[in-house]
Amino acid sequence: MRTRNLAGLTVPAIGLGCMGMSTAYGEPDDAESTAAILRALDLGVTHFDSADVYGNGHNETLLGAALKGRRDEATIATKVGNLGRAAAPRTVDGRPEHILAACDRSLSRLGVETIDLYYLHRVDPETAIEESVGAMSRLVEAGKVRFVGLSEAGPETLRRACAVHPIAALQSELSLWSRDVEAEILPACRALGVGFVAYAPLGRGFLTGTIPALDTLIESDRRRDHPRFSADNIARNAPLVEAIRTVAAAHDATPAQVAIAWVLSRGEHVATIPGAKRRRWLEENAEAAALTLSPAEIAALEGAFPPGVAAGTRYPEKQMASLGL
Structure with a gap:
């Protein structure tokens, strides 16, 4: 497994996004998820990404239990500040008092003394980023956190945060059909010496070519709420996958592996955390680390997926408004 320096x-280079093990994509299966986490360690996929909001703490508890006895092999990342779509009156909380208390709860659920990478999950519009990051810096001083990160933050917010405390990574969505960060955010990360962690590199599964219609998704699947996964937009977006299939066939690879390899081609400061809750998908994703796309193949993919090509926004309107971009 190749590595990246954040x-x-x-x-x-390829980690494991754990959200789907607890929420959003069907019913949880703790036994299979635990087996996937342990298999990930064996494959060198040792960067695990969680958040306190995933399953209302279930995800951190699951991850901590799975890693018990093998903690030293893992890099544990988790997040704070996103209270969830159903929270009221505020859905984001970046106040120092919230961050400090939430970190202790995360440490307890994970069963660890230190979190390797602690993200502010969403920028709080009611709290200055300097205050939020200042609280996270105190967690580093206390030995509860090793590195600090931000999620879904814009370039100016990132610059202000870096002035308070070193930021190891900015996490945001990046895939062939979500290329928004390429214009300003990736260059800002490079200039500031900040790593970039790409989530949803498979377009929440769409770029694998396994979601040809809305009926493919079970009723409880949260993607049904996402505009890109409406019946009409799935039909509009479906032809895009053919370009990925063409490149995959030339390498005897899968569309998922090509989609991940493209994300990793964005730069040596870019790592990715495709989600998987089953061992077979984890193994398929991990093999993408050995796939190198030619300049011509990258150009062909980018020609088929120019920025903004996807029909529908990546989140519902309310969630789009919470992104600090």
């Missing part, structure tokens, strides 16, 4: 924190 401002001093070395992680595998």
Whole structure:
């Protein structure tokens, strides 16, 4: 497994996004998820990404239990500040008192003394970023956190945060059909020496070519709320996958592996955390680390997926408004 350096924190180029093990994509299966986490360690996929909001703490508890006895092999990342779509009156809380208390709860659920990478999950519009990051810096001083990160923050917010405390990584969505960060955010990360962690590199599964219609998704699947996954937009977006299939066939690879390899081609400061809750998908994703796309193949993919090509926004309107971009 290749590695990437996130401002001093070395992680595998391909990590494991754990959200789907607890929420959003069907019913949880703790036994299979635990087996996937342990298999990930064996494959060198040792960067695990969680958040306190995933399953209302279930995800951190699951991850901590699975890693018990093998903690030293893992890089644990988790997040704070996103209270969830159903929270009221505020859905984001970046106040120092919230961050400090939430970190203790995360440590308890994970069963660890230190979190390797602690993200502010969403920028709080009611709290200055300097205050939020200042609280996270105190967690580093206390030995509860090793590295600090931000999620879904814009370039100016990132610059202000870096002035308070070193930021190891900015996490945001990046895939062939979500290329928004390429214009300003990736260059800002490079200039500031901040690593970039790409979530949803498979377009929440769409770029694998396994979601040809809305009926493919079970009733409880949260993607049904996402505009890109409406019946009409799935039909509009479906032809895009053919370009990925063409490249995959030339390498005897899968569309998922090509989609991940494209994300990793964005730069040596870019790592990715495709989600998987089953071992077979984890193994398929991990093999993408060995796939190198030619300049011509990258150009062909980008020609088929120019920025803004996807029909529908990546989140519902309310969630789009919460992104600090």
